[in-house]
Amino acid sequence: MNNSICKPGLIAATVLLLSGNAAMAQTTPGAPQSQHQKVELSLTEALRLSLQNNKQLKLSAAKIEEAKANYHEAWNNHLPDFKVSGSYLRVNSPTVDLKVKLGSGSQGGSTSSIKVEQAAYALANVSMPLFSGFRIKYGVESAKFLETAATLDAENDKEDVLQNTISAYSNLYKSYKTIELVKKSLEQQKKRVTDFNNMEENGVMAHNDVLKAQLQESNIELSLLDAQSNYNVTSANMALMLGLPEGSDIVPDSNAFSGTADAGSVAEWETNAIKNRKDIAALASREQAAALGIKSAKGEYYPGVAVTGGYIAADVPKLLTLTNALNIGIGLQYNVGSIWKTGAKIDAANARLHELQATKNILSERIDIQINQAYESYLLSRRKIDVYAKAVEQSTENYRITKNKHDNNLVTTTELLEADIAQLQTMLNYTFSKVDAAVAYNKLKQTAGTLLADYHSIK
Numbered sequence: 001m002n003n004s005i006c007k008p009g010l011i012a013a014t015v016l017l018l019s020g021n022a023a024m025a026q027t028t029p030g031a032p033q034s035q036h037q038k039v040e041l042s043l044t045e046a047l048r049l050s051l052q053n054n055k056q057l058k059l060s061a062a063k064i065e066e067a068k069a070n071y072h073e074a075w076n077n078h079l080p081d082f083k084v085s086g087s088y089l090r091v092n093s094p095t096v097d098l099k100v101k102l103g104s105g106s107q108g109g110s111t112s113s114i115k116v117e118q119a120a121y122a123l124a125n126v127s128m129p130l131f132s133g134f135r136i137k138y139g140v141e142s143a144k145f146l147e148t149a150a151t152l153d154a155e156n157d158k159e160d161v162l163q164n165t166i167s168a169y170s171n172l173y174k175s176y177k178t179i180e181l182v183k184k185s186l187e188q189q190k191k192r193v194t195d196f197n198n199m200e201e202n203g204v205m206a207h208n209d210v211l212k213a214q215l216q217e218s219n220i221e222l223s224l225l226d227a228q229s230n231y232n233v234t235s236a237n238m239a240l241m242l243g244l245p246e247g248s249d250i251v252p253d254s255n256a257f258s259g260t261a262d263a264g265s266v267a268e269w270e271t272n273a274i275k276n277r278k279d280i281a282a283l284a285s286r287e288q289a290a291a292l293g294i295k296s297a298k299g300e301y302y303p304g305v306a307v308t309g310g311y312i313a314a315d316v317p318k319l320l321t322l323t324n325a326l327n328i329g330i331g332l333q334y335n336v337g338s339i340w341k342t343g344a345k346i347d348a349a350n351a352r353l354h355e356l357q358a359t360k361n362i363l364s365e366r367i368d369i370q371i372n373q374a375y376e377s378y379l380l381s382r383r384k385i386d387v388y389a390k391a392v393e394q395s396t397e398n399y400r401i402t403k404n405k406h407d408n409n410l411v412t413t414t415e416l417l418e419a420d421i422a423q424l425q426t427m428l429n430y431t432f433s434k435v436d437a438a439v440a441y442n443k444l445k446q447t448a449g450t451l452l453a454d455y456h457s458i459k
Contacts, residue, residue: 053243060154156303276449303334
C-alpha cells in the first residue's frame with residue numbers, strides 16, 4: 001500500500017493525542033446528553049467560572065475559616081474566666097462540734113440538738129490573667145501567622161486551578177480547530193473524488209487512482225469522526241469543571257491564543273518568583289509561627305499571675321446561712337515540673353522550626369529548576385511557531401506545484417495525495433504550536449507566582 005493512503009493516520013494520531021491530553025486535564029463525566037446547547041465561552045470567563053465552582057478552592061476556603069477560628073480562640077485567652085458552680089447535698093446525721101458560742105453562757109462543743117440533714121452552696125469565681133509567661137501573647141501571634149499561611153495556600157491553589165483551566169481550554173480549542181481544518185480537508189477530498197470520477201468516465205484517469213482518492217477521503221472522514229468525538233468529550237469535561245449545564249457544546253474564542261509575549265530573562269522570572277510565590281510566603285509565615293512557638297514553650301518556665309475574685313453562698317438548715325461572702329485578690333500559680341519538662345517542648349519547637357527552614361530551602365531550589373524548565377519550554381514553543389509557520393508556507397507551495405504537475409501528468413496521484421496530507425498536518429501543527437506557546441507562557445507565569453495577579457488585572 002502506498003504512503004498517501006497511510007498518511008491520514010497521522011491526523012488520527014493527532015486527534016487521539018488531544019483526547020489523551022483532555023483526559024489528563026480533567027475527569028470524564030458520564031454518558032453524553034442527547035440534547036446539546038451551544039455556549040460561547042471566552043478564556044477569561046472560563047477562568048472566572050473555574051475559580052467560582054472549583055471544589056478544591058471551597059476546601060481551601062474552609063481551611064481559612066478554621067485558621068480564623070483558631071486565631072479567635074487564641075485571642076480569647078486574654079479574656080477572664082468566669083465559673084459558677086453549686087450543689088445540693090443530702091447528708092446523714094453528723095456529729096456537729098461548734099467552736100463558737102451559740103448563745104449567752106453557751107460554750108463550744110458537741111450539740112446533739114442540731115440535726116443536719118441537708119446542705120446547699122453556690123460558688124462564683126472570676127480569674128483575669130495578668131501574666132502567663134507571654135504564652136498568650138505568642139500564641140495569638142502564632143495563630144495569626146498560621147491564618148496568613150492558610151490564606152496564602154488558598155491563593156496558591158487558585159494559581160493551580162487557573163493553569164489547569166487554561167490547559168483544559170487549550171485542549172478544547174485544539175479539538176475545535178481540528179474539526180474546522182479536517183472539515184475543510186474533507187470538502188477538498190470530496191471534490192477531488194468527484195473530479196477523479198469524471199476523469200475516469202472520460203478515460204483520462206485509471207480506476208486505481210480513483211480508489212486512492214476515495215480511500216483517502218474515507219480516512220479523512222474517520223479522522224473527522226475522531227475529532228468530533230474528542231471535542232464532545234472535552235466539551236463535556238469542561239462543562240463539568242466550570243459548573244455549566246451538562247450537554248453544553250462549548251465554543252471557544254477563536255482569538256484566545258493569538259499572539260505571543262516577550263520571554264524576558266530567567267533572572268527576572270526568578271526575582272518575580274521570590275516576591276510573588278504564595279507557597280514561599282506561606283512557608284515564611286509558618287516559620288514565623290514556629291519561632292513564636294519556641295518563645296511560647298520557654299514561657300512555661302515562668303509562673304502565671306492572675307486577678308481573682310469570687311462569691312460564696314451556703315445554707316445548712318438549722319446550722320448555718322452564709323451570704324454576701326465576696327473575695328478578691330492576686331493568684332500565683334507555678335508548675336515546678338516545668339523545670340525539667342519544658343526543655344523537651346523547646347527542643348520539639350526548635351525541630352519544627354528547622355524542618356520548616358529546610359523545606360523552604362528545598363522549595364527555593366525547586367522553584368529555580370521550575371523557572372528554568374518553564375522558561376526553556378516557552379522559548380522552545382516560540383521557536384516551533386516560527387518553524388511551523390515556514391512549514392505551512394512550504395507545504396502550501398509544495399501542494400500548489402504538485403497539483404499543477406499532476407494536472408499535467410508529471411507526478412503520480414500518490415504524490416498529490418501525500419502533498420495534500422502534508423499541508424493539512426502542517427496547518428494543524430502550526431495551530432497547535434500557537435496554543436502550546438500560550439499555555440507555556442501561562443505556566444511560566446504560574447511558576448513565577450504572577451498568574452493570579454494577571455488574571456485579576458484583565459478580569
